[in-house]
Amino acid sequence: MPWQIDMIVLFFVILCAVAAITVKDLLSTAILFGAYSFMMCLLWAVMGAVDVAFTEASVGAGVSTVFFVAAVFRTSRRTKD
Amino acid sequence: MNNYPALIVIAPLLAALFAGLAVWIEDRLSYYIAILGLAVSSFSALKVLIQVIESGTIQYKMAGWDAPVGIEYRIDLLNAMVLLLISGIALFNLIASYKNVEQEISDRKGSFYTIYLLFVTGLLGVTATGDLFNLYVLIEITSLTSYAMVALSDKDRGPLASLNYIFIGVIGASFYLLGVGYLYMKTGSLNMMDVADIIASQHDSSTVLVGFILCMIGVWIKMALFPMHVWLPNAYSYSPVAFSRVVAPLMTKVMVYVMIRLMITVFGFEYIFNTLHLSEAVVWLATIAVLAGGVLALAQDNLKKILAYIIVCEIGYMVGGAWLGNQSGMTGAILHLLNDALMTFALFLGLGNMVYMLGKVKLNNLQGLFSRMPWTMTGFVVAAFSIVGVPPTCGFFSKWYLISGAFEAGAYHFAAALIISSLICAILFFKVFEICFFQSSPDLQGQGHGHKFQVMAEAPVSMLIVSNLVSFSLIVVGVFSGTIVKTIILPFLQGI
Amino acid sequence: MKFFGFVVVCLVGGLLLYGTADFPDWGDPDSPASTHLSDIYIEHAFEQTQVPNIVTAILADYRGFDTMFETAVIFCAGLACFLLLRDFKERKERFYRHVPTGVILHVKNSKKALRVGRDFEHIDKDWIPSDLIIKTVCRILIPFIQIYALYVVAHGDFSPGGGFQGGVIFGSSLILLAISYDLKILVRRIKEKVLGICAAAGVLVYVGIAAICMPMGKSFLDYSALEMFVFDPHHVRALGMLGVEIGVGIAVAAVMAIIYINIVSEGRHDEGL
Amino acid sequence: MGMTDIIPLIVAKYNYWLFVVLMMIGLYAMIAKNNLIKKLVGMNIFQTAIILFYVSIGYKSGATLPIIQNVHEGHGHAAIHAADYINPLPHVLMLTAIVVSVATFGVAMALAVKIYQRYHTLEEDELRMRLSEK
Secondary structure, X not given: OOHHHHHHHHHHHHHHHHHHHHOOOHHHHHHHXXXXXXXXXXXXXXXXXXXXXXXXXXXXXXXXXXXXXXXXXXXXXXXXX | OOOHHHHHXXXXXXXXXXXXXXXXXXXXXXXXXXXXXXXHHHHHHHHHHHHHHHHOOEXXXXXXXXXXXXXXXXXXXXXXXXXXXXXXXXXXXXXXXXXXXXXXXXXXXXXXXXXXXHHHHHHHHHHHEOEHHHHHHHHHHHHHHHHXXXXXXXXXXXXXXXXXXXXXXXXXXXXXXXXXXXXXXXXXXXXXXXXXXXXXXXXXXXXXXXXXXHHHHHHHHHXXXXXXXXXXXXXXXXXXXXXXXXXXXXXXXXXXXXXXXXXXXXXXXXXXXXXXXXXXXXXXXXXXXXXXXXXXXXXXXXXXXXXXXXXXHHHHHHHHHXXXXXXXXXXXXXXXXXXXXXXXXXXHHHHHHHHXXXXXXXXXXXXXXXXXXXXXXXXXXXXXHHHHOOOOOHHHHHHHHHHHHHHHHOOHXXXXXXXXXXXXXXXXHHHHHHHHHOOOOHHHHOOOOOOOOOOOOOOOHHHHHHHHHHHHHHHHHHHOHHHHHHHHHHHHHHOO | OHHHHHHHHHHHHHHHHHHHOOOOOOOOOOXXXXXXXXXXXXXXXXXXXXXXXXXXXXXXXXXXXXXXXXXXXXXXXXXXXXXXXXXXXXXXXEEEEEOOOOOEEEEOOOOOOOOOOOOEEEEOXXXXXXXXXXXXHHHHHHHHHHHHHHHHHHHHHOOOOOHHHHHHHHHHHHHHHHHHOOHHHHHHHOOHHHHHHHHHHHHHHHHHHHHHOOOOOOOOOOHHHHHHHOOOHHHHHHHHHHHHHHHHXXXXXXXXXXXXXXXXXXXXXXXXX | OOHHHHHHHHHHHHHHHHHHHHHHHHXXXXXXXXXXXXXXXXXXXXXXXXXXXXXXXXXXXXXXXXXXXXXXXXXXXXXXXXXXXXXXXXXXXXXXXXXXXXXXXXXXXXXXXXXHHHHOOOEHHHHHHHHHHO
């Protein structure tokens, strides 16, 4: 498996992670978090862990993000950092 | 086919699920299901302990697969003892808790018992398993249940304390998982015995070293060793009393058990004490933990918090004893694991009775308690004596082993810390007793009855029986300490 | 706190990097992890369990004991959310919409509840008219998502997937129903009681199948004890795995819905996204 | 050491280095961030980084997915070579770990909602202020 693909995806994963924790709006964090999970899922698919990738796609990028949005809906989007 | 080892863990799990179903049919049923499940579990644990004493280590292959391929339960003298301890304490606590639960969480009893059973299942599984990853999953069950419980009771601060507990708990469990990953990297196996065989030839690997450190830090966080203890006092004082009575004696002790298991079975003394040179640092850490726990306990004014900090102090005893690197120290640590679980349980039973009758347990609420709740206080005093280490209660004997181990190892600072902390505990409890004994309750004093007679307002009989029975067992265990050491602990240590 | 965090991160990061020094290369086929147990599983899994997806074979058979507790963790999470958030008190304020005219009424006293019928409907506080396109598309999609979820559960032996993934997908189809229409419709269609019972019963299916093996004379979870119950003894392990995967699927789907409903309605089960 | 030596070293190890970086991003967010939800995001990054680590352990170059091919054609069991398939064990472990992490995440979100109900804020410093007022 070409390691170049792995490296590029990994770069995006780290980018999404940093963005998710620095952006100053929790709804944006939720979306970036979903993107992060999906990038992670791609990374695992590249490494051949299809079952794990499938689970992450349905859980991390799917249901977790929905929980996240639901919680933000019931709390607030405001964040200081 | 001998299915008792599996039954110890499965019975409470099945009971939890049936209790979870019973919530939707009839709430009261769940209590009886819980009692039944834990009774089966305790009985199996007793059977297993007898079998292990008679015929040695039992291996139970889950799904019928041989050890490194499948998951195995490997029950030797140490975990047979701890299993009986856990299931017994959980059962007795359940008997004593009926009224507490009615009082505190009457609208969600069924769910409470379900969570309680799942928690006990987790503890039992952690103790019985011989597989590193299975251990992680079960630690997560115990953690998740305790997060829920901490948030439940105290409506005010509970949720925040629980969320902080989640953060620390996740870091602890993740460090452990990461450590297992590092070991897996070098060994390719997850079974404890198998991993031990493979790393025996890789003692100089930095990966194994980091794996070891990560596992230890994870377990220390989970057991609240001193600098990592911040979550414990809040977590234990906010959970419902019926739950804190089981989580306080068992959760930390089970983590101490995990530490001892990792040290003995997976890494081996040879690696820890001869290849690494960490033991002195850890004994110093334990010394600081013992002293800090004692001092912090002195500063509290709430009985729940005092007891929580005493636990922090006791953890220092066990960690220090295990890391002294000699037989007396390890014997002391294992014996103290047993004794401390019983002592803490007895103390928290007394606390539960007080909470039931008084509501709040700040120190100035406790005035005149000796005359109002004499039976509760009898049990409480015996437990307190045992914590201080007065013979013939069991606390004395384990401290004896620990101190002699400390002298053997030349760790005089640790021995000194043990003695100082015993003094601190003595001061602390006499302060409590003074309030309970000499000062009479203010609301009763002013009523002008003419004579100093106070109404007895004792907790229900079921709670009293359990609390006095457990306190009595402290003396029994103390008297039979020699037998326990000879039949269980020494054969275990020699069999390594 | 920032400085403290930075110090901790540097220390831990340094420790972890120190540990990587002795790692085998990434992707090295001869690393201990890829040779010791892995080879046994790869070479024997199919022959012993008749399941081509080795991950499923390990998940539900060799290490099925882990998976059982994993399902218990999920059940526990659902129960915890229920226990923490569920609030049986009704909201005092209510909002109604007069359907023919579109006028919205705000009733502050809960005793003066309006009768919900053809004229009035009970609506959320932050009600916005639902979009016809979204509704229609979701109505078409949901059955397909559910069938796909069942496929993922049933086909987990042969392809990626299994009870957990299928359960999550099924649960998300329920959540989609709530998002596209209204939380009330979901709660009305699937009662809380049904979800609660499904969550416990799903785990019970797993533990039950595993426990039946004990009185049959084999150890816990040893599916080969179930030979007399199945029509095809050669595939007894594969069928046992299918059984437990179905249990996992039921439990997970129910728990996902429970968590979502409780979070989004703050435990009141009346209004939400 | 020329370029030709460095690249294989980087290729061999970069995955592990970057997993450490990712994990430390999560840990830092958990410790240093002020908002509870941000901390939760950090927690999730921390956990997924560990999963990434395990999945990286399982990767084997020159091997394919751990699903046995051609089962319906070949009747014998002889044709399975361990070197052809990726190590499946870490995948199994990580499925469990993902489940555990989503369970924790759900409970934590429920707690966050409950904290907000009570204090109308999720910022730690404000929460601390509210608590000390009482």
